[in-house]
Amino acid sequence: MSHPPGLTATCWGTRGSIPSPGPTTVRYGGNTSCLEVRADGRRYVFDAGTGIRTLSRSLGPGEPMEAELFLTHFHWDHVQGFPFCGQLYHADTRVRVHGPAQDGASVASVLAGTMASWYFPVPLGAMAAGVEFAEVDDAPWTDGTVEVSALRVCHPGFTCGYRMNGGDASLAYVPDNELGGADDAQYRRMVDWASGVDLLVHDAMCLDDEYARYRGWGHSRVSDAVRLAEDAGARRLLLFHHAPDRSDDALDAIVEDVRRGLAERGSALEVAAAAEGVSIDLRGGGV
Numbered sequence: 001m002s003h004p005p006g007l008t009a010t011c012w013g014t015r016g017s018i019p020s021p022g023p024t025t026v027r028y029g030g031n032t033s034c035l036e037v038r039a040d041g042r043r044y045v046f047d048a049g050t051g052i053r054t055l056s057r058s059l060g061p062g063e064p065m066e067a068e069l070f071l072t073h074f075h076w077d078h079v080q081g082f083p084f085c086g087q088l089y090h091a092d093t094r095v096r097v098h099g100p101a102q103d104g105a106s107v108a109s110v111l112a113g114t115m116a117s118w119y120f121p122v123p124l125g126a127m128a129a130g131v132e133f134a135e136v137d138d139a140p141w142t143d144g145t146v147e148v149s150a151l152r153v154c155h156p157g158f159t160c161g162y163r164m165n166g167g168d169a170s171l172a173y174v175p176d177n178e179l180g181g182a183d184d185a186q187y188r189r190m191v192d193w194a195s196g197v198d199l200l201v202h203d204a205m206c207l208d209d210e211y212a213r214y215r216g217w218g219h220s221r222v223s224d225a226v227r228l229a230e231d232a233g234a235r236r237l238l239l240f241h242h243a244p245d246r247s248d249d250a251l252d253a254i255v256e257d258v259r260r261g262l263a264e265r266g267s268a269l270e271v272a273a274a275a276e277g278v279s280i281d282l283r284g285g286g287v
Helices: 049-058 107-114 184-195 220-232 248-264
Strands: 007-013 034-037 042-046 066-070 094-099 130-135 146-152 160-166 169-174 199-205 237-238 270-273 279-282
Touching: 007 169, 034 049, 034 160, 042 146, 042 237, 066 146, 066 270, 094 279, 146 184, 169 248, 169 270, 169 279, 184 220, 220 237, 220 248, 237 248
Parallel strands: 042 066, 066 094, 094 130, 169 199, 199 237, 237 270
Antiparallel strands: 007 034, 007 279, 034 042, 146 160, 160 169
């Protein structure tokens, strides 16, 4: 019996704010935000933090790429890897960049600004690849294989999260979002938007006792992410956008504590911390 194609999600960058390589971040990774999703042979990439360079290198030297790239916003940790994606210098590469306009500035102009000569030696226009741009709006985008919808979230600037439905699987990617700053209506929209996803990848940068220092910065507590996942009926939660100083051992302890709490109240939610190089197969309504 054949099944509709599922989604395979691979984390290439899981860290927030700034790359943090070193001996204490080896297992979960030190690269910043980048998630690749494959569906029916097609490639979709969410954010272009430094993790996109690792994705690029996994494809092999000289190999072109066809991809849809969805940017949540333009802070450095979400775009810094873009000019280091080697396939963008290959004439046979085709990439369409989706993202939210910023105060009237187009996606193309904002991204080009990050590669201005005072920041980077190669301008956007010098890339050999065929690069197109598309601005996200309220209408879902589809290529006939998947459907992607965007939702504005609580983070400085115009920042959005993305939900992808493909075959019989779904995921939501929300790397930067301050759930503690959302009013009741905003929170309910988020719950409805993420309802029933097989995988929720969500900002979990802060612990409860740290949040006061970061209030208003646009990031969530671990407990906020867990609450959203349970309220939305998600099957699995990946804690994402790890604080740059958070060690592997500290993340292990956080996950263990969350799982203990879920078990005590009989919750079926599965929780893990996102780790570089780990792939998750979403198929048949399961994880």
